[in-house]
Amino acid sequence: MRKAALHNLGCKVNYYETEAMTQLLEKSGYEIVEFSEKADVYIVNTCSVTNMADRKSRQMLHKAKSKNPEAVVVATGCYVQTATEKIKEDLSIDIIVGNNKKKDIVEILDNFFEKKENLHVIDINHTEEYENLEISTVTEHTRAHMKIQDGCNNFCSYCIIPYARGRIRSRKMDNIKKEMVRLAESGFCEIVLTGINLGFYKDGNDTLIDVIEMADGIDGIERIRLGSIDPEIITEEFVSRLKKVKKICPHFHLSLQSGCDSVLKAMNRHYTTSEYLEKCRMLRQVFHNPAITTDIIVGFPGESQSDFETTVAFAKEVGFAQLHVFKYSKRNGTVAAKMPNQIEEKEKSKRSEVLIQAGLELTKKYREGFVGKKETVLFEEVKNIDGREYYVGHTKNYIEVAIESKEDVSGKILKVEIKDFINHEIMLATR
Secondary structure (H helix, E strand, O other): OOEEEEEEOOOHHHHHHHHHHHHHHHHOOOEEOOOOOOOOEEEEEEOOOOHHHHHHHHHHHHHHHHHOOOOEEEEEEHHHHHOHHHHHOOOOOOEEEOHHHHHHHHHHHHHHHHHOOOOEEOOOOOOOOOOOOOOOOOOOOOEEEEEEEEOOOOOOOOOOHHHHHOOOEEOOHHHHHHHHHHHHHOOOOEEEEEEOOHHHOEEOOEEHHHHHHHHHOOOOOOEEEEOOEOHHHOOHHHHHHHOOOOOEOOEEEEOOEOOOHHHHHHOOOOOOHHHHHHHHHHHHHHOOOOEEEEEEEEOOOOOOHHHHHHHHHHHHHHOOOEEEEEEOOOOOOOHHHHOOOOOOHHHHHHHHHHHHHHHHHHHHHHHHOOOOOEEEEEEEEEEEEOOEEEEEEEEOOOOEEEEOOOOOOOOOEEEEEEEEEOOOOEEEEEO
16 A cells, blocks of 8 residues: 655645545545655645745655655646746656646556656646546535636736636536535535636536525535635626525625726736725625625735825725735736836835735724624634633634633534634634
8 A cells, every 4th residue: 555645735726636636546545644754655736826836836846755755756736837847857756747637646646656757747738628526525524625617717917827727617517516415415514615716617507606506405514605706706696696595604705906906907907996896885785794805916016105005095995804915926927027117025025014914903803893793603623722722613704713612512513602802813702
């Protein structure tokens, strides 16, 4: 029995694909061990969203080979797609697997062990068809991420992902339903729908809202949560149908990237700040105090100090529940990499700190509104906080909540009363 260790970098889609590859290997007889252990096969599912992600991907591949020089090191994921020639020259890598070939990981390894070739480069071209990878369980015991869409057609000027993932393609509805039923039967009560550009899911006449409505009717699934979506998906029809979905979590990660119209235009984002604000209003009309979270890039080429201050003011106007702040990362092969007026790293860091602080204040303000309220929480794990053990989970709005309990409440959905903050990330509650 060979031992295999897998390491995931990057997004929830990568996370899902790593889980799927793990299960394929387990079914074929591999013993799955921690990445820190000695293994016969190391698989690194890489990321390429930033230069830092590229660097981490290389580091993990080299770390794998250093753990066991005799092991087979497999590189897959987006870094493989965007730096193919560089990877081919990396002596620490034995097998290269394109994003569209992850489902064939067992056969690829079988062929390698049979032929004993020094380097086995797998076709890295994209396909127009959705490449099915499936899971029946996940390492998390309460929440299951489900990939239903791949690829992106947007070509935002800063983003390399369309080149790494290819064009939009979607999973068949019947295939999604079968996996949801399996996961529900395995005890998972929350499903998180994910994709590279989730809002553009389409199977025939079915769109994302049809997937959500289908999930709402599956016994055992108690919560449906959405991954990141672009504001274009929020329409009157979408919202009017969404409000009838009993199991939907009122937590919407609505991608923004900048709160300044001129910067949004340079980014090739297809909305204005006023349109974005209207989408938030639509959601708040039908959901009581929903958590609207977002990503913002600071230091985009040509972003002036005034543009940045406009973004900070807009974030406060929207009243986000949480901000994910990223410094612009220059990606070779993208339009933005060739733009004039690139911002210095020092200035990007300065702006990042300002926006992060503003985001923390917004998060505190949003969560303060839940003090004294009763909310349902899906408890996931035990955490040690300041020397005391708590059961920790999330509300539907994705507020992290902790309770003290002699009873094991992992995997249970309980109604609790939120009392106060333990720290800036977690709130204390009682049953």
